[in-house]
Amino acid sequence: MPSLTELQSWQGLQALADVLQRSSVSSLFAQQNQRFDEFSVSAAGVFLDYSKNRVTREVMGQLFEVAIERGLPEAINAMFSGDQINQSEARSVLHTALRSRSKRLVVNGVDVMTGIREQLAKMAQLVDEVRSGEWRGVTGKPIADVVNIGIGGSDLGPRMVAEALADPAASNPGVQFVSNVDGEHLLQTLAGLDPETTLFIITSKSFTTEETLINATSARRWVRDALGSDVSVRSHFVAVSSNVSAAVEFGIDASNVFQMWDWVGGRYSLWSAAGLAIALACGMEVFSELLAGAADLDEHFCQAPMDQNLPVILALVGIWNRNFQDIESLMIAPYDQRLASLPAYLQQADMESNGKSVDSTGKPVGVKTAPIVWGGAGSNIQHSYMQLLHQGNVSVASDFIVSRQPRTGSTYADHHRLLVANCFAQAQALMQGRSQQQAADELIADGVNPDQAEALAAQQQLPGNQPSNMIMVDNLGPRQLGALLALYEQKIFVQGVIWGVNSFDQWGVALGKTLATTILSTMARQRDGQSAPLAAGEDGSTLGLIRRFRG
């Protein structure tokens, strides 16, 4: 099988990129009136306009060719069928089953849908008990606050979705998230809470995640100190973990441990019981709608032809920007305060999945892989870093995300129009830029004298030609958010297939953990007054820092 860069289609893309190098996106619009109609697509309640990228019909055609030659249709089928596509960990990848409307999905002789339905029913029961006030703390009071203790995938997804969907006026119980091992995070969260009315969810697949365990242990101490017995732990802690015995040993009732499966990666786990905090904050109906929206998108992904296929198109445009336009970073700009944590969520989803330099056979990929993903909520970003995108000398690709309708209703209708206009205007300005002549003309029209205008105009010209996508949903609720998140998940999957990497492992994070253990023991030796010469594998900087930390 030829490597990616040996493919004729891939080489054809390079040739097209060379030809297009001198064409701005604006000039492509001038050449072709119908770009918007041709380069936009809608499915599962999500609309994508990708016409402001530096692509042409030929480019898209060639990208679809690459996808076929890299076996994308077969790869999609393999994932949804439960094949062990996570080869380095010998696991299936079945987060899609968590939201599937299928009745049955047999993997290795087991129908995984049965277990999924059981866990959903169990979630529904807990959610009902807590939200109705039936679940009582050890002193007999109903639960007012839920604290999810988890990190990475056990935090970013649930937190982002709960922030986006919880009704600020009606949220009962309040849901908060503690992830950081820094004691400040737990301390600040507990400062406003009452142990009698607080329920903790400990989310860790292995129940050995260091940060989560130390936070859980400190939270347990807080509960015990206030409520005084081991019984209190049973009334104030539940767990989401595949390690039931460890959770039980911690003091949690076995019946309050929700299952995780080895075929759900942490960064794909919000659809499982790891999303319990979402369901507690918003209700089980909302959680079900979230799953339904993701299922809508999955079905579209499996069925739609490539040139109408949202995740495929979004992925291929990303490949074009990364590999043929040499754009290193992807700015995520939700023009929606509810999605303020979406960039942080997508950082993990994208960079942990495809931040790899070897393919799944161990060979160098040979081309750049995942971009640096970053961003923030608009319109805030216009008053912050957007200056650089408009006037710096770095190419950045952007995804703008906006909801046609606000949740806020008529009281804030003027806010919403202004929000949307600013969103469209940023994308437009990034594409169009402004020439020095235009800037000078505008200054002169504003009454600036021609000499000054000439000098200032040089400071006010904008290169433009920055590519962007515009993603619009009709009314950001659980169903459309579910579809939006599944869109990004599948986009990332498609890119992984094109690059040939395993998007579902994360071996790069192991070394830091090992080194941290070594550093902790060096710190302990130093506390004990032992001299600490440079050990094997240690460097002068790390040792110097440890000494300085000791003080």
Next chain:
Amino acid sequence: MPSLTELQSWQGLQALADVLQRSSVSSLFAQQNQRFDEFSVSAAGVFLDYSKNRVTREVMGQLFEVAIERGLPEAINAMFSGDQINQSEARSVLHTALRSRSKRLVVNGVDVMTGIREQLAKMAQLVDEVRSGEWRGVTGKPIADVVNIGIGGSDLGPRMVAEALADPAASNPGVQFVSNVDGEHLLQTLAGLDPETTLFIITSKSFTTEETLINATSARRWVRDALGSDVSVRSHFVAVSSNVSAAVEFGIDASNVFQMWDWVGGRYSLWSAAGLAIALACGMEVFSELLAGAADLDEHFCQAPMDQNLPVILALVGIWNRNFQDIESLMIAPYDQRLASLPAYLQQADMESNGKSVDSTGKPVGVKTAPIVWGGAGSNIQHSYMQLLHQGNVSVASDFIVSRQPRTGSTYADHHRLLVANCFAQAQALMQGRSQQQAADELIADGVNPDQAEALAAQQQLPGNQPSNMIMVDNLGPRQLGALLALYEQKIFVQGVIWGVNSFDQWGVALGKTLATTILSTMARQRDGQSAPLAAGEDGSTLGLIRRFRG
């Protein structure tokens, strides 16, 4: 005067970069035991270890040479003296005066220190009145909550500092921040508040910032609807603005308008009355300590020789990474939950200041300028995007930031040790990486059979050689935070001087505002049923989006 790239010292750096290309940082440590001592520096309570960058003594020497040839000492003097170094706006740049311990600073015949002292006294009075309960709402109740309405520099700095320094156990009043024009932001903030006990700070230098004005207007409606009179506005709103008459017209008492000066840019304004929310959340003593810490750093910056000068060194290492190592992005990793919003703050500080492609005379800079700044709080990031930094194929420069002592005290001492060990370990892992052979040896030692180990090791090797800085403060309080923020401000200033850009204007943000106005009127025409053909300057995508928005 020669351009930057014509300087012999600049060309010398390129030659050094070529020579060093094949030397990893680890190999530099092996060659020179004393790297840590040579490449670390401490001042104003801030310690910087920059030894894990790909620099040598020769590189640093040549960088200092560049700084001298670019007139850095003169530029520092010009800024602190109040010269109009913001040439395109014909303004001085005097945020340093806000924290200066000087008795007098005469600029254009006016002693600016007098006005600064007046405003500080006025802030102290308001803070005292509100925190003591003397300030009463219109119904006679003391203030329980403060809401700062502002965007960009009127939001990011005050919010970040208030989050970092407010004592979660004692914060009185609670302080919240509304910036986004999205009505959700105000709605969600107001959901938990009582108009009778809420005080709004409207922060806008011009009092015309669109987002801020619309949020202020909606907040005023919320107050009036509940409390029923214009008197209520006077008791529940103060302003920070240089446009007193507009604030008065809004309904704010002139005596409750705090001054802004044209020589303080928004992104440098937290040291002014724009930091009122900080002082209300933490007390005036804390705010004074913050200023004192920044003054410590400023004094060091003005006095220390270059090779001991923290901001100069941090800036020059950044120049080396950006221009000679071709590293496009800078990851900010505070291992401190209190600094979770620091990356967002530094995005504006750096990218809005130096995201320019022309120099202050209007000529192309000729080299890359500000990096993409992004990041997040550790240890969270290890469970998210750090995979890419360890195992992707992108060079990223990182600043790790950590406090030796926790604020949390002994209850969380084990958390803090683990936090610091993980911080050091990430930086170490980024530098050292892991060879395929090491990975295979470890797998075999763990009992994996040699064939499997060989295959897996390819997936587990890490390239390493990612540069990073480690910034450590003794105990993150207001004084050390002030010094830390001033360090970054001055670093950005130094880089601006080297690149020759005006770090204090932001012309790139204007076009988006203009286009948003046009889009709003197109939307309005469409609502009125008028047909909307492509107008001059409009593109098919923007028009298509507007039509789709209308639905």
